[in-house]
Amino acid sequence: xxxxxxxxxxxxxxxxxxxxxxxxxxxxxxxxxxxxxxxxxxxxxxxxxxxxxxxxxxxxxxxxxxxxxxxxxxxxxxxxxxxxxxxxxxxxxxxxxxxxxxxxxxxxxxxxxxxxxxxxxxxxxxxxxxxxxxxxxxxxxxxxxxxxxxxxxxxxxxxxxxxxxxxxxxxxxxxxxxxxxxxxxxxxxxxxxxxxxxxxxxxxxxxxxxxxxxxxxxxxxxxxxxxxxxxxxxxxxxxxxxxxxxxxxxxxxxxxxxxxxxxxxxxxxxxxxxxxxxxxxxxxxxxxxxxxxxxxxxxxxxxxxxxxxxxxxxxxxxxxxxxxxxxxxxxxxxxxxxxxxxxxxxxxxxxxxxxxxxxxxxxxxxxxxxxxxxxxxxxxxxxxxxxxxxxxxxxxxxxxxxxxxxxxxxxxxxxxxxxxxxxxxxxxxxxxxxxxxxxxxxxxxxxxxxxxxxxxxxxxxxxxxxxxxxxxxxxxxxxxxxxxxxxxxxxxxx
Numbered sequence: 001x002x003x004x005x006x007x008x009x010x011x012x013x014x015x016x017x018x019x020x021x022x023x024x025x026x027x028x029x030x031x032x033x034x035x036x037x038x039x040x041x042x043x044x045x046x047x048x049x050x051x052x053x054x055x056x057x058x059x060x061x062x063x064x065x066x067x068x069x070x071x072x073x074x075x076x077x078x079x080x081x082x083x084x085x086x087x088x089x090x091x092x093x094x095x096x097x098x099x100x101x102x103x104x105x106x107x108x109x110x111x112x113x114x115x116x117x118x119x120x121x122x123x124x125x126x127x128x129x130x131x132x133x134x135x136x137x138x139x140x141x142x143x144x145x146x147x148x149x150x151x152x153x154x155x156x157x158x159x160x161x162x163x164x165x166x167x168x169x170x171x172x173x174x175x176x177x178x179x180x181x182x183x184x185x186x187x188x189x190x191x192x193x194x195x196x197x198x199x200x201x202x203x204x205x206x207x208x209x210x211x212x213x214x215x216x217x218x219x220x221x222x223x224x225x226x227x228x229x230x231x232x233x234x235x236x237x238x239x240x241x242x243x244x245x246x247x248x249x250x251x252x253x254x255x256x257x258x259x260x261x262x263x264x265x266x267x268x269x270x271x272x273x274x275x276x277x278x279x280x281x282x283x284x285x286x287x288x289x290x291x292x293x294x295x296x297x298x299x300x301x302x303x304x305x306x307x308x309x310x311x312x313x314x315x316x317x318x319x320x321x322x323x324x325x326x327x328x329x330x331x332x333x334x335x336x337x338x339x340x341x342x343x344x345x346x347x348x349x350x351x352x353x354x355x356x357x358x359x360x361x362x363x364x365x366x367x368x369x370x371x372x373x374x375x376x377x378x379x380x381x382x383x384x385x386x387x388x389x390x391x392x393x394x395x396x397x398x399x400x401x402x403x404x405x406x407x408x409x410x411x412x413x414x415x416x417x418x419x420x421x422x423x424x425x426x427x428x429x430x431x432x433x434x435x436x437x438x439x440x441x442x443x444x445x446x447x448x449x450x451x452x453x454x455x456x457x458x459x460x461x462x463x464x465x466x467x468x469x470x471x472x473x474x475x476x477x478x479x480x481x482x483x484x485x486x487x488x489x490x491x492x493x494x
Contacts, residue, residue, distance in 0.1 A: 003287070003431045005140035010279055011133045012153040014301045016096070019055065019126040021087035022105070024119055027063040027079050031114035035068045037370040038205070038358040039109060040179050040335055041120040043102040044244055046082075048126070050096040055126050057100045058084040063118050065109075066176045066205065068368050074207055076176040087126055097129040097156065099270060101240065129154060134297040136425040137282040142292065143463050145284040145454050149423045152301035155273045157194060159226035160244075163265040165202070165218060171257045172206040172214065175250060179203045179335055180243040180265070183219075183391045184309060184414040187271060189228075189235040194271045196239040197223040201391055202263060204248070205334040205360075213360050213368070215332035217393070224269040231273045238304035238416065239271040274303035274419075281425040284454070288461045291432030296424045305417030308386075314355065314377045315408035318397065321372035326402045328361040331368075333397055336409065338390040342383060351388045352378045355409050357395045373397060375407045386415045435461060442487055449480035462486060 025043075041063050048057040061081045069075055106121040132151075137144070185198040200220045208214055224241060231237070245266040250259045279299070286292055340353025359371045375395075381388070395409035447456050453476045457464045471484050478484070 003141050003292070003429055005142065005429050006138045007135050007427065008138050009133060009135045010151065010299070011131060012151055012277065012301070014129065014132045014152060014154040016128050016130050016132070017091060019087050019089055019128070021085060021124040021126060023083065023085035023122050023124070025061045025081055025083045025122055026117055026119045027081050029065060029077055029079070029116045029118065032069065033065065033067045033077065033116045034070050035369065036109050036116060037066045037068060037074070037360060037368055038177070038335060039107050039118055040064045040177055041104050041107050041118070043104060043120070043122050044242065045100055045102055048098040048100045050092050050098045050128065051094055053090050053092055054086050054088045055092055055098045055128070056084065056086045057098070057124060057126070058082070059102065061120055061122065063120070064177050065118060072367050074176065074211060074213065074368060085124065087124065092128065095130060099127045099129065101125040129156060132301065134299050134425065135427045136279065136297055137285065137427060137429065142285040142287055142429060143457070144282040146280055147283045149279045149281050149299060149425060150421055151277045151279055151299055152303040152419070152421050153275045153277055154303070155228060155230035155275060157226045157228040157271045157273065159224055159269045161222065161224040161267045161269065163200065163220055163222035163267060165220040165263045167218060167261055169216060169259050169261060170214070171209065171252060171254065172250065172259050173209045174207045175204060175248055176207055177205040177334065178246060178248055180246055181337070181391055182241050182243060183412055185239050185241050186307070187237040187239040189231045189233060189237050189273055191232050192227065192229060194226040194228045194231050194237055194239065194273055195223070196226065196241060196269055196271065197221070198241060200243060200265060201393055203334060203336060205332060212362065213331040215334045219393070220263070220265070222265070222267060224267060226269055226271045228271065228273050230275055236274045236304050236419070237271060239269055241267055241269045244268045272304070283423070283425060285426050285429060286458050286461065287431070290434045293430045293432055294426050295428040297427035298422065299425055300422045303419040303421070305419040307417070308383065308415040310379060310381055310413040310415070312377070312379045312411045312413065313408065314375060314411060315406070316375055318373040318375045318405045318407040320405060324361065324371060324399065324403060324405065326399065327364040330359065330397060330399060331362055332360040333357050333395050334360065336392040336395040338392045338411065340388060340390045342386060342388040348380060349383045350378050350380050351390065351413055353390060355392045355395060355411065359397050359405065373405055373407060375409065377411065379411065379413060381413065381415060383415045385418045385420065387418065389414045442485060445484045445486070447478050447482065447484055450477045452477045456484065460484070460486060
């Protein structure tokens, strides 16, 4: 027998899948570079396009090095290198929207002849967004179990803003290097706008008048408002803010021995607002007349949940990339950063990783060198399905015992919950063998203890309304020993 069914198609937009890629970008510096003390590489994205079987992304890497020349003077050099890369995957096609997050995973320095080459390994997290659709049954010649199903629809948005700061320091001769890390970003939805705010951790390495080095850092707050028509109070959202450009200038007052530093940031923001859409769908169905084979569609979507924060102070013996002794004067700690993962332990979840920085020292002969130092950490957190980002602030070092560095730092850990919504919906039904017709006027059934109304109705091949009408005194789920009665109307020919 044929079944008359009704179906609809849901169409939304969301994250479909994620890809990862790496690309190496190299920069050459000339023979004026002597001993390299430290290097910093930042990468900014110019664009990304999805094509047939691949995603192409392109941007610019900015290389900064601090070095000592042949006369033991500390100098700086900067260069920019444009790059293009791609990641291949057969699921990619031009209608998808690609969002790429760049990170600098490793930096290496080598000398070839008179030239110095700095190579940066750039990592790319590529998120692909597109239409999400599925067909689901809505009714017909079936007894249907209807349940509200939530589907998360993503709305992408973007914007830009500027932030600035000014502060006073001791007198400096030149700014050698600066690095910016965007800390935790809050995303709050209001009508027509996604408001994001957070702070930028600015780290500056400077040269003093006596050719010694000094470092200082600032936490600069920022706020970006991103227009988004889908945004409204109560919507969940997430945002990512990057520093596209930093401009720093200093005004010196030699009489007072002070400098006023002026900083301007150009910021880019990418946001995603998640809208909850309710679908009144069929999650199970049966026929009173025949066996039915059901087909299912999976409605799966992802979004952002709650955000948590943990601040932890760490200290301990740091691991060093090269030896040190009391003849070395500690001058500056710069380029503080962290590598961390969320892991499972016996006592729950922990954020484990390493806080790192470059320690700049001056030897007894007046020469400088850079030493990489690292301090491991393990911080317990309350988290389940989360991502963890760690920002290192205020890292310092001192040499209590010769050859050993005691370091301490403050970790600002941000935990972003990932929300996964998944449901199976009936998408189609096919009729099978017809059921035999019972000629009895009354049937008595002894159900299994714990059966609900739907499970019982399905096994009896009667609608939930019929079962309830015939058994008004039974409460569900049924208890052991209860009996269910089904009455059938009979007609007689006189």
